[in-house]
Amino acid sequence: MSLRVYLESVGCKLNQCERDALARQFTEAGYDVVRCAEDADLCVVNTCAVTHVAARKSRQRVRALGRANPGARLVATGCYAGIGEEGLSADLVVPNDRKEALVSLVEARLDLWELDRGPAGPRADAGEGAISRTRPMVKIQDGCDNACTYCIVHVLRGKQRSQPRAEILAQVREWVRQGYHEVVLTGVHVGSYGRDSGDGLFDLVCAILADSPPERLRLSSIEPWDLTPEFYALWEDPRLCRHLHLPLQSGCDAVLSRMNRHYSAAEFARLVTQARDAIPGLAVTTDLIAGFPGETEEEHGASAAFVEGLAFARAHVFAYSERPGTPAADMPDPVDPPVRQRRARELREIARRSGEAFRRGFVGQTLAVLWEARGPDGRWSGLTDHYVRVYADSDEDLANALRLTRLTALEPGGLSGIVVRTSG
Ligand code: SF4
Known part of the structure; x- marks a missing residue:
């Protein structure tokens, strides 16, 4: 009987992608990847340290898996494993720079064959720990040469x-x-991508679309300074999803400067206008940080007004949290945590309204939806290429089906639709 491994990740898409890569490595090494922690001999958590909330969740997940399956060996890897070893109740902690050798480290350091192994229980539905079933990711690079003052990720992930x-x-x-x-x-x-190897993202995307084209290709987050006007020519190919995630972080120049971001609010607005002109129907989504050190009420107000003007399709809003080891953690004039939370709520409300307005524009249209899974209410849930969430009733098994769908009404956080036929 093969050893059974359960994997899950906390945090960003890159972590999910790496969890999937680890699952492939374990499979190649002869392990069975299971969907339920209780079935596993070994549980692996790919941790995150981007905010204090993500760090806490990483610690909690390791503890929760230990409680759910006390007989299994526990491994923690990822960004938090690089800084928080003492807070992780795992049998083995593998920092990011050793993650690629994780399978051999597990075999060298943990006596997996000494485990008292019970029979596999019933399989649960795919949860956070399962391999992405409809939109697999491909990691194209790691690390970052920038130095945003709030960011611990470039410290932990390296060049x-x-x-x-x-x-x-x-x-x-x-x-x-x-x-x-x-x-x-x-x-x-x-x-x-490619700055260290003489390649470039534009050429890579062209090569992918020419080589073995998926019906949809999506780019995850792109820093605004990486967008050049030539880049938009890529969207002449309709397989590239009409979705750009451009992290703004703040709409106030003074705050952007303290964050060491390489653009002004006006430059960001110009980029968004260019992108929207070049790619009809484009969804622009963003990340925002509320209550960065020194942010005054006026600066927050300027940022909120700017965010409102840009009418994002969606925004991830974070209340600033100090990450030890970053320059921002030592900056003067920290904002009181309740004020950070209140400002975050205000930004979320602006983004909620603009997101709703963006989605309302699709009511009455028929678009291809990539269906993922049924929710707890039995309805199917899927995504348009704009990353708009759609829900529909259907007796068919729609998992991983790309179907034309008539979008009929606005719903909280999405749209409802009626599946009409197979996507052409
Ligand atoms: S936030 Fe800044 S430093 Fe951190 S990974 Fe992104 S670009 Fe790099």
């Missing part, structure tokens, strides 16, 4: 390194061969 183009093409080809319709390119700083 930018690109994956070889041939490996990326082979991985995309493999996902397409396995029947996936959408592939997501991910990394810490996707826009810097």
Whole structure:
């Protein structure tokens, strides 16, 4: 009987992508990857340290898996494993720079064959720990050469390194061969792909679309300074999803400068206008930090007004949290935590309204939806290429089906629709 491993990740898409890569490595090494922690001999958590909330969740997940399956060995890896070893109740802690050797480290350090192994229980539905079932990711690079003052990720992940183009093409080809319709390119700083190897993101995307085209190709977050006007020509190919995630962080120049971001609010607005002009129907989503050190009420007000003007399709709003080891953690004039939370709520409300307005524009249209899974209410849930969530009733098994769907009404956080026929 093979050893059974359960994997889950906390945090960003890159962590999910790496969890999937670890699952492949364990499978190649002869392990069974299971969907339920209680069934496993070994549980692996790919941790996150981007905010104090993510760090806490990482610690909690390791503890929770230990409670759920006290007989299993526990491994923690990822960003938090690089700084928080003492807070992780794991049998083995593997920092990011040793993650690629995780399977052999597990075999060298943990006596897995000494475990008292019970029979596998019933399989649960795919949860956070399961491999992404409809939109697999391909890691194109790791690390970042920037130094945003709030960010611990570039410290933990190190310098930018690109994956070889041939490996990326082979991985995309493999996902397409396995029947996936959408592939997501991910990394810490996707826009810097190829700077160390003489390649570039534009050429990589062209090569993927020419080589083994998935029906949809999505780019994860791109830093605004990486967008050049030539870049938009990529969207002449309709397979590239009409979705750009451009992290703004703040709409106030003084705060952007303290964050060491390389643009002004006006430059960001120009980029968004150019992108929207070049790509009709484009969804622009963003990240925002509320209550950065020194942020005054006026600066927050300026940022909120700017965010309102840009009418984002969606925004992830974080209340600033100090990450020890970053320059921002030592900056003067920290904002009181309750004020950070209140400002975050205000920004979320602005984003909620603009997101709703964006989605309302699709009511009455018929678009391809990539269906994922049924929710607890029995309705199917899927995504348009704009990353708009759609819900529908259907007796059919729609998992991983790309179907034309008539979008009928606005719902909280999404749209409802009626599946009409197979996508052409
Ligand atoms: S661009 Fe800034 S926020 Fe993003 S990983 Fe690099 S340093 Fe961190």
